[in-house]
Amino acid sequence: MRIAVDHSPAILKTAARYFARKPFHEVHMDDVADACGIAKGTIYRHYPNKEALFLAITLDWMDRLAEQLHKAARKPRGAVERLEAMVASVAEQYRKQRDFFEVMQREELNGGRSVHPERMHKREILRDAFAGVIREGQRAGELRRFDPTVAADLLLGMIRSQLRFGDPKQSPEALASRVLDAYLNGLASRRRRTSHQGDARA
Amino acid sequence: MRIAVDHSPAILKTAARYFARKPFHEVHMDDVADACGIAKGTIYRHYPNKEALFLAITLDWMDRLAEQLHKAARKPRGAVERLEAMVASVAEQYRKQRDFFEVMQREELNGGRSVHPERMHKREILRDAFAGVIREGQRAGELRRFDPTVAADLLLGMIRSQLRFGDPKQSPEALASRVLDAYLNGLASRRRRTSHQGDARA
Amino acid sequence: MRIAVDHSPAILKTAARYFARKPFHEVHMDDVADACGIAKGTIYRHYPNKEALFLAITLDWMDRLAEQLHKAARKPRGAVERLEAMVASVAEQYRKQRDFFEVMQREELNGGRSVHPERMHKREILRDAFAGVIREGQRAGELRRFDPTVAADLLLGMIRSQLRFGDPKQSPEALASRVLDAYLNGLASRRRRTSHQGDARA
Amino acid sequence: MRIAVDHSPAILKTAARYFARKPFHEVHMDDVADACGIAKGTIYRHYPNKEALFLAITLDWMDRLAEQLHKAARKPRGAVERLEAMVASVAEQYRKQRDFFEVMQREELNGGRSVHPERMHKREILRDAFAGVIREGQRAGELRRFDPTVAADLLLGMIRSQLRFGDPKQSPEALASRVLDAYLNGLASRRRRTSHQGDARA
DNA sequence: CATGAATGAGGATTCATTCAT
DNA sequence: GATGAATGAATCCTCATTCAT
Numbered sequence: 138m139r140i141a142v143d144h145s146p147a148i149l150k151t152a153a154r155y156f157a158r159k160p161f162h163e164v165h166m167d168d169v170a171d172a173c174g175i176a177k178g179t180i181y182r183h184y185p186n187k188e189a190l191f192l193a194i195t196l197d198w199m200d201r202l203a204e205q206l207h208k209a210a211r212k213p214r215g216a217v218e219r220l221e222a223m224v225a226s227v228a229e230q231y232r233k234q235r236d237f238f239e240v241m242q243r244e245e246l247n248g249g250r251s252v253h254p255e256r257m258h259k260r261e262i263l264r265d266a267f268a269g270v271i272r273e274g275q276r277a278g279e280l281r282r283f284d285p286t287v288a289a290d291l292l293l294g295m296i297r298s299q300l301r302f303g304d305p306k307q308s309p310e311a312l313a314s315r316v317l318d319a320y321l322n323g324l325a326s327r328r329r330r331t332s333h334q335g336d337a338r339a
Numbered sequence: 340m341r342i343a344v345d346h347s348p349a350i351l352k353t354a355a356r357y358f359a360r361k362p363f364h365e366v367h368m369d370d371v372a373d374a375c376g377i378a379k380g381t382i383y384r385h386y387p388n389k390e391a392l393f394l395a396i397t398l399d400w401m402d403r404l405a406e407q408l409h410k411a412a413r414k415p416r417g418a419v420e421r422l423e424a425m426v427a428s429v430a431e432q433y434r435k436q437r438d439f440f441e442v443m444q445r446e447e448l449n450g451g452r453s454v455h456p457e458r459m460h461k462r463e464i465l466r467d468a469f470a471g472v473i474r475e476g477q478r479a480g481e482l483r484r485f486d487p488t489v490a491a492d493l494l495l496g497m498i499r500s501q502l503r504f505g506d507p508k509q510s511p512e513a514l515a516s517r518v519l520d521a522y523l524n525g526l527a528s529r530r531r532r533t534s535h536q537g538d539a540r541a
Numbered sequence: 542m543r544i545a546v547d548h549s550p551a552i553l554k555t556a557a558r559y560f561a562r563k564p565f566h567e568v569h570m571d572d573v574a575d576a577c578g579i580a581k582g583t584i585y586r587h588y589p590n591k592e593a594l595f596l597a598i599t600l601d602w603m604d605r606l607a608e609q610l611h612k613a614a615r616k617p618r619g620a621v622e623r624l625e626a627m628v629a630s631v632a633e634q635y636r637k638q639r640d641f642f643e644v645m646q647r648e649e650l651n652g653g654r655s656v657h658p659e660r661m662h663k664r665e666i667l668r669d670a671f672a673g674v675i676r677e678g679q680r681a682g683e684l685r686r687f688d689p690t691v692a693a694d695l696l697l698g699m700i701r702s703q704l705r706f707g708d709p710k711q712s713p714e715a716l717a718s719r720v721l722d723a724y725l726n727g728l729a730s731r732r733r734r735t736s737h738q739g740d741a742r743a
Numbered sequence: 744m745r746i747a748v749d750h751s752p753a754i755l756k757t758a759a760r761y762f763a764r765k766p767f768h769e770v771h772m773d774d775v776a777d778a779c780g781i782a783k784g785t786i787y788r789h790y791p792n793k794e795a796l797f798l799a800i801t802l803d804w805m806d807r808l809a810e811q812l813h814k815a816a817r818k819p820r821g822a823v824e825r826l827e828a829m830v831a832s833v834a835e836q837y838r839k840q841r842d843f844f845e846v847m848q849r850e851e852l853n854g855g856r857s858v859h860p861e862r863m864h865k866r867e868i869l870r871d872a873f874a875g876v877i878r879e880g881q882r883a884g885e886l887r888r889f890d891p892t893v894a895a896d897l898l899l900g901m902i903r904s905q906l907r908f909g910d911p912k913q914s915p916e917a918l919a920s921r922v923l924d925a926y927l928n929g930l931a932s933r934r935r936r937t938s939h940q941g942d943a944r945a
Numbered sequence: 946c947a948t949g950a951a952t953g954a955g956g957a958t959t960c961a962t963t964c965a966t
Numbered sequence: 967g968a969t970g971a972a973t974g975a976a977t978c979c980t981c982a983t984t985c986a987t
Binding site: 367379 | 963
Binding site: 771772773783784787792793 | 980981982983984985
């Protein structure tokens with residue numbers, strides 16, 4: 138019996154590199170195997186098929202992101218500081234694991250068909266991490282009343298837009314600062330707050 | 340004599356339905372042709388290949404969205420009102436042309452590789468439509484100073500997050516109202532505006 | 542549109558030649574396609590997969606045999622003559638379509654698992670063709686009382702054993718004559734008929 | 744010190760169960776190994792490859808059958824009694840070792856290509872066991888003149904047909920009785936013996 | 946001797962695209 | 967222009983076999 142080397146992480150990383158650069162159907166298992174320096178069959182010992190491999194990249198990334206996020210959410214005191222740390226954490230994770238992020242973004246596999254339940258679940262965990270902090274901020278009076286889940290989704294949407302379309306050279310901290318500025322203070326000028334403010338439901 | 344019918348719109352619509360529901364590589368030209376009631380070869384008379392068909396769906400939607408958007412941007416007076424009309428317009432377009440929107444979201448084909456130039460260009464047009472109004476709002480003093488392009492991206496990110504993850508039953512107007520509330524007023528409580536405000540660059 | 546040539550018979554014939562000479566898993570669709578002078582994909586337009594192709598060979602042969610059999614059963618007057626014609630017919634069909642017979646014999650695909658229903662049904666048709674004539678022979682007093690279905694199975698068993706293990710050079714008629722001699726007259730010597738005779742149930 | 748266990752019989756038995764239920768190419772060495780509770784490599788220590796394993800099942804069964812057969816052929820006095828004992832023996836063996844029988848029936852591996860020599864030889868041994876008794880019966884006047892080899896083949900054909908298609912609930916003795924009734928006495932009515940009788944050659 | 950992780954040749958099947966009618 | 971039968975390159979996945987431990 139040969140020594141069991143856990144190839145999973147290497148496979149995941151290599152596959153992420155490929156899936157991040159090409160559409161699903163243009164990524165070949167052969168290529169991934171070659172790039173990993175293992176035989177094709179070995180991939181199949183870890184992931185039953187190409188789709189599962191693709192999915193695993195996503196889920197793996199989400200797991201790691203969730204971990205980072207919880208870590209970031211623990212340190213600072215105020216909700217605002219914690220949100221800022223979390224956003225920076227996401228941005229940093231993105232920089233470090235860009236391939237994984239790209240793959241996760243793609244959502245190629247759940248084209249419209251009701252999203253993969255595990256992915257869905259993990260996304261909810263991420264969102265809830267933000268929503269939890271937002272809720273605390275509201276209790277502490279730092280944040281105004283607004284549905285925390287919606288608020289979390291909005292923040293994630295902002296983050297995503299900056300990761301994808303924002304200046305790729307800005308630091309995670311700068312990105313976090315900029316996003317939170319807009320998120321917290323809004324873009325209306327101070328003297329002209331819209332009448333919307335009252336609409337929000339906690 | 341057979342009357343020449345322009346199948347293009349029908350093909351686009353049918354194909355959108357398929358691409359919206361399945362990943363690119365699971366959509367078969369046969370299916371689309373059958374669903375269109377035409378022969379496979381006829382599709383190839385309109386689109387040189389599957390990828391072009393996919394892309395055409397995207398571009399078509401973006402064109403129509405841009406048109407809607409400009410219409411929406413024209414009517415109201417103030418920048419805020421115009422933004423609200425534009426967001427509602429996007430949401431409505433999304434409801435009415437959900438398949439197209441789903442396809443456009445996917446970005447399956449430009450997995451990382453330098454995004455298709457025309458798509459890129461059209462997305463910029465959309466963003467610039469928002470950025471233009473934002474810039475005007477800033478000039479008029481309705482909106483505070485903040486890079487308009489970034490601001491537009493952030494707004495698009497918020498819209499996207501609500502379209503994908505928000506309450507699917509809320510009306511376009513409700514969605515617009517809620518998004519703009521957060522976008523304009525921010526989520527910090529009034530008494531506790533963060534120090535970020537000063538960071539923004541116009 | 543190209544002219545539709547029905548490739549089915551050619552595919553069946555070629556495939557039979559291959560399946561008759563090699564075990565299922567050693568027959569390659571490529572080989573069959575090449576030998577047919579058509580592309581691999583064309584086979585799949587006619588048969589959804591290799592197993593279906595294999596099965597089709599069997600069913601096709603059984604159909605043709607049943608047809609021959611009914612023809613043979615029609616001409617002669619007496620049951621014995623008809624049986625003889627039928628056996629000769631089977632033997633002749635075997636000679637002419639040996640490949641098909643070999644494939645049918647193999648039963649490779651229904652290894653133990655409850656036999657394919659259509660095959661089962663067709664085999665019953667063949668058996669019943671014999672059983673019907675046997676029953677008539679019993680009514681006419683030519684044949685003694687014995688369960689006709691069992692009697693038919695026994696006759697088919699004899700035929701099979703001769704086709705597989707008998708002298709390959711003997712004519713269909715000789716084979717039929719020899720088999721029927723044993724089948725009708727039995728192998729006991731005349732003076733020593735066993736006590737079994739009484740056991741048979743019509 | 745590990746006690747060396749001879750896995751051969753267990754492997755053979757387990758493999759037989761699999762090969763009896765699925766076609767050759769659907770039986771996986773993994774399955775057999777797992778079901779045996781041993782590692783795949785261990786099977787290869789006993790049988791050089793899958794084909795050899797398959798063949799071994801066949802040969803093993805034939806050996807055991809031949810042994811039974813010779814035992815059965817020894818006890819009774821008359822040829823007819825001995826034949827009956829032998830047929831019952833085959834039927835019993837079939838009931839007890841159905842898996843092996845099924846495998847042996849299949850002949851999957853010698854699809855047309857000149858049959859495996861050892862198998863061929865063993866089948867001849869079986870046939871000759873019957874042929875020998877038949878020859879004695881002819882000498883003793885119990886059986887009429889008829890090529891003993893052909894006669895043996897015919898009897899085996901009848902047995903096979905009953906094992907495969909006959910009533911699965913009838914006892915080995917009942918099967919033997921029924922088959923031999925037909926085999927010895929023939930199915931023609933007594934008054935109407937066909938002219939075939941004269942055709943047979945010893 | 947046993948093990949079972951790793952291998953990778955091998956083959957079934959798919960499906961975008963073509964083109965003769 | 968429209969058709970859809972035919973194509974065959976392209977790829978996923980399998981699984982018998984090996985061999986380091």
